[in-house]
Structure formats: structure tokens, C-alpha cells
Amino acid sequence: MTPAAGAATDTPTAWVTGLGIVAPGGVGVEEYWSAMLRGESGIGPITRFDASGYPVRLAGQVPGFRTEERVPGRLAVQTDRWTHLGLAAAEAALADAGAGPEALAALSEYDMAVVTASSSGGTEFGQREIERLWSRGPRHVGAYQSIAWFYAATTGQISIRHGMRGPCGVIAAEQAGALDALAHARRVLRDGARLVVSGGTDASLCPYGLVAQLSSGRLSTREDPARAYVPFDAGACGHLPGEGGAMLIVEDARSARRRGAAHAYGEIAGHAATFDPPPGSGREPGLRRAIVNALTDARTAPQEIDVVFADAAAVPALDRAEADALARVFGPRGVPVTAPKTLTGRLYAGAALDVATALLAIRDDVIPPTAAGVTPHPDHRLDLVVGEPRPGPVRTALVAARGFGGMNAALVLRRTDPRG
Template identity: 60%
Template sequence: MTTAVVTGIGVAAPNGLGVERFWAATLRGESGIGPLRRFDPSGYPACLVGQIDDFVPEEHLSGRLIPQTDLMTQLALAASDWALADAELTPDTYDTDEMGVATAAAAGGFEFGQRELEALWTKGPEHVSVYMSFAWFYAVNSGQISIRHGLRGPSGVFVAEQAGGLDALAQARRTIRRGTPMVLSGGTESALNPYGWVARIAGGQVSTGEDPAGTYRPFAAGADGHVPGEGGAILVVEEDRRARDRGAPRYGEIAGYGTTLDAAPKHGGQPGLARAITIALDDAGLDASAIGVVFADGAGGATADRIEAEAIASVFGAAKVPVTVPKSMFGRLGSGGAPVDVACALLAIRDEVIPPTVGVRAADPDYGIDLVTARPRPWRPGAALVLARGVGGFNAAMVLRRAR
């Protein structure tokens, strides 16, 4: 069967722009979480966020494009540029119809949308940007990336909150198996404006803590929620033979994928994360013993963390596999979070080191997991498992391994 490998990575995260800067900061345990500075949050119950402060759109995009796009799209376009450069792809590597795009988004261009709605309310419809017709839309990143890079092959967008990033990468693999040799895939989010902030807080899962170093504590005793963030990652996914023929760098293979949907508890539904894991393992043709690390979803709430810990233990055994949550350094990025975890997993395979979960001294012993904390942990890379869950009961699991 056709093999899909990742040959390029572009990351835009609160603790680092660009894959190597991000990875170095993550291994050092540098957090990008701090007080929300994009507007005054003093009237809101939560004030901490993973915010990107050093991204200057004018350094990456044309003056014509910036007024047309929300920050989430600007981050996606920059990350796609970085990913293509990292993969050593040039415009003539493939024909335009041999390249596709599959991205995920949950919020859409909230900041752009709020600004234009305010113009409508205060000044009138003639002051609303014509670009409002698409800049707010959750599918806009796929369109803008396609236009920027001339990608005229299959395209799509996925909306499953945190799980959507894995769904998009799985679609990239499916597209490659159907004959398209290259797909740009991943996700980015940015909704750090009052409209977006209220929407996040309304879900009841955001921590109201005020200590940047100890508020987002996945799998810790007393954890009371997560810290939202902005950013994400775009990856180049290629057909393996074509990538090898052109001498491309190969970070690793997308070996397996599984997805399930929880039924509502009022209907007797059971959490489906463990089943998603077993589906992904079966898809990869691997036993549980082949997994050397789990990049957990790490929601940071007692109920959600217990469900995930039980799923991991049910498949691998109690404390039988190292678990890490590097997003504790930059927050939950919506659909951008899982692609960043995939990037971390591939870099962990490359460098034979597991990044830590910061802000947590040790996992609650009742969870029965081996949480990597404090500092990176060396390992002999096997396969890595990335987990993601989205609001509404979405579960996704992806197995990654060395390119063969």
C-alpha cells in the first residue's frame, strides 16, 4: 500500500516560530503561557493564554494580502511557507494538480469577524470590508494556502475542534493513497479577542488560575482546566517513493489512524478514545508494545484526564508507556494543537528524546500513567501515538514511526 511520509514542518507556536526554534524551546521547557495582552481581560474570569507575540505579518506576507486575512490565516500561510522550504520543495517539483491541501479549523477568523461587525454596528454596512465574505470562514485557510502555492489538487477542511488536526492529516494520507503525491496539511487557530475569548470561556473548561507556570497541569491532582492558545502547524505530507526519489528529508511515516465519536452520556454513550487507539494500531499493523511514547490530549480537567488515562491504561497497561503533554507549554490550540503534537512526535523520533510536560511535578498516582515531567527523557524510538479530542465527543488517534 502507498506510504505517506512527512517531509516538511512549519510551526507557529507561542513558545517559538519555525520548527527548530520551537523544538529547542520545547526541549528547554520554555513556556509561552502568560497574561492575555491583546485586549484587557480584567472583566473576564480567565486571564492566561498561549499568545504569539513575535509574529509580524508584514515580514511574511504582502501588503495586499494582509487586509484580506485574519491572524489565523496569516499564521497558516507563514507556516506553509516554512514547511515547503523545510521539505526542499520548489514550484516545479510537482505539477499544480499533483498537490493538494487539507486543513482543520474550529473557530475561524474571529478577530477579523469581530472587527467588521463592530464597523457594521458603529459606522454602517458601507464600512464593512468586502473580505468579510470569506476571511472569517473556517475553510479559508485551505483556500488561501491553495492560492498562495498553486495547489490545484484535492482540497478539504475539517471541523472537529482539537481532533480536527489529526483528521486533516489523515485525509492527506488518504489523498496520497489515491494518487496525489503531495498534500499540505495541518491547522492553525487564533481567537484571542473578546468574541473568541467569551466563546472559549463559555465551554467551562478554561482554568481561572493566575500563575503562568502552574495553571495548565494535565494529569495533575487538582487540575481545574486548560489554558487556550493560538498557533498550530502545517506539514508537507508526500508519497514516500516520490520523496525518496528527490532526496527529500523524511521525518517519519503516518502509519495508522483511528477516529470515533462519543455518544451523549444521557443516551448511555461510553467514551470512545480507547477504541480510536486500537483502530489506529490495527491500521498501522502494530501491537500496543510497539508504541514507545504517547503524546496525550491532556485536557487538564479531572474528568477528561481520567477518561484519557483510563483509555491509555486499558490499551497499554498501567504506567507501561511514557506519556507527555508538551502543549502544557503553549496551551490548547484548537485544531492547531494536534498538528503541533505530530511535529513534536516526529522530532522526538528524529532526536531520540521525549519532550516534558511542564508545570506538573508528577501525575496523580490514581491515573496510573508514566508522565514525563521536568526534563526531556531519552528513548530508543519506536512508534509514537498522538491523541486528540474535540468538544462534542470527537476522538482521534494517529501512529507515527520512522520512515523506512
């Protein structure tokens, strides 16, 4: 679809000019992306604490991440692991965008903003302080507990570290929130900002965090990593958690060109968010409406979508609802569908990783696979990419996400030419 005659042409275009990834599978864009194309799983036994007494013992963990190598010591002691991952990802994304200290100095501090997603918050830091409270008393609880757990902590710390004083915010909508945060970054650009750090990370692989996730009833308790997280499969039994995520640099295209941005991974072309109706209402879940509205926002027809990155809950009823939504919008087996998160676990606020993965698919014209252990259920009528990457072209991608509690989001990403 093309803009209607007479449509405004001066609305800022939101380009993604930088990616920073800290995820199961790898730290850094190319390390992570290579692992995804190889179908290499980052799922394994939980090692961040002794999980032997818990029903879930598998998760996706970020390999080789050492906070002391990536976060200044004075800042590390004030913040939780999810913020450590976010700070490292933001630093890498700025470097990838060619927006180092000199480039940022050329922008007004009020032209730069930070919008992130949050889900679990600082659970690991909080658990440590709660244990001190119980075992030693309130005088042994650190002052930083008051800020380290806070859902806006990562936004605040990135803003302070890089002198970004434009419109900053945080969106808490679990898995859907990462897509919503990037859409809000696009709105911030339309309101006059020039550069936004956006995305999200999560890190709740501690007893406190895991127990909170168990309360959803959606986690897999299987102990075989190859069969523990198998969405759209007859054996689907829940998902596995993961830590990590991605930060993205979102810029007004004209501003990015003026500063000589080295590349643009793609454009955030469309977005929509919906809520599911009350249980028992008889009305359909809201995911299909989110997808249709995102396509409308992007002025994109369903047949123009080259791949869908699925939410992939691996809960039979939710898989059925997502597969039905995709079949109704795109037709049965009408578009390739993939779920690389089967190789990392579901990252909640770190679902910005799905967006980064989709942009890399656009960059390299290839669809990364769903884990090889998944056997697609024929009743779902999905063209699921499993086991091996599939060649493109990949010009336009749709990312779908659902958050616990009935939140849905869809984001359309489109290839762009930084040369204009």
C-alpha cells in the first residue's frame, strides 16, 4: 500500500539505526544472530541459583556476561541484573548506531529520550535485600533497595548515564510491553525528539522471580531441553523463562541522515495494542485486532508481510488462538511463521529481542528457525519455519506479542534505504 494522495509527507520516519543484544545464545549482535541461524539453543539448566527444589529447572541464560566488565562498579551496586543487562545493551546499541559521546554531544540533551519496557523489575536485588531483612533486621537493608527494584530503574539509569533528558518513560505490559515501548519511541520522535533508546531486558532467574512466574501456570516443567518449550506442537506444555533482551536506537530518519548514520536496519512502520475481553464473554481474543490495526497503521496489506515472528506461548489454548488469528488475517499457511524464542526462552520485557531478530532477518534476507524439536500440529494451519533458516526475501516483518493479563501488541517493520 502507498500513502493516499494528499497525505502528509513530513511526519518523521522512525528508523532503527543501532542494536544492542544481550541474550541466551550470545552477547552482541553477530554472536547472537549466528547462534539463531545455526538453530543453537541457549536453553539449559538454571545455574544462577540452586533450582533443584523447583518444578522448573530449565531457562535461557545470558552466557559469559560479567557485570564488572560492562557496568561501572559504583553503578553496579545500586542496580539489579536486569538494569546491568539494559545498560550494556544500550551502550552497544549506541556504538552500533555510531552515536558515541561525540555524536551525542552534538545533540541537545532534550532531543534525546529513553523509553523501555519492564516486567519483573529488580527481583534478584530485591530477594537479596529481603533475605537481609529476615535474617539480620531492617538496619542491614541497603538504601538502594528503594530504587533498584523499581520498574523505571533501567530507563532512569540509561537517561542519567548518557545525559538524555527528553521525554523518558517505561511501559509495563509484560511480553507485549517491549513492542509498545518501541511504538512509544516512534511517538516521541513525532513530538520532536531526534534519538530514542528503546527496548527492554529482563532477569528474574532467582527464587523470588521464578516463583512469581510459576503463579501464571504457564511454565513448562519438562526436563528435556529439546521438548520443554514446543509451541504449536501437540506436546505443547508451557514455555520456559529467559533473561536478557535488546536495546534499539530509534531515530528520526532526517536527523539520522544529517548526522551520517552508518546504517538503518529498518523502519518501525506500524503498531497496535489491544486487550482481550473478559473471560467467558464469548468475544474473540484481541490479537487478531492488534495485527489488523498494525497493518492498517503501516499501510501494509497482509500479502506484503514476508514473515511473522509469533508470540508462541506454548499453552495449547493460546497457541490455538494465535494460529487462528494468523490464519484469519493471512490465510491458512499464508505466511511463514517463526519463533526463535524457542531457542532463548520467553524474555518478557526482553521481547524487544524479537524485534531485533526480525530486523536482522530483514537485513540478511533470511528467516531464522524455530527450534528443531518442534513438530507443528497440522490443525494449526501454520507455515512454521523449523530447524533450518529459510531464504527470503524478507522486506517486511510482523512481530506479535501477548502479555499475561490479556495484553496484545503487534509491530510492523519495513526495510528502508538510508541513502534516501
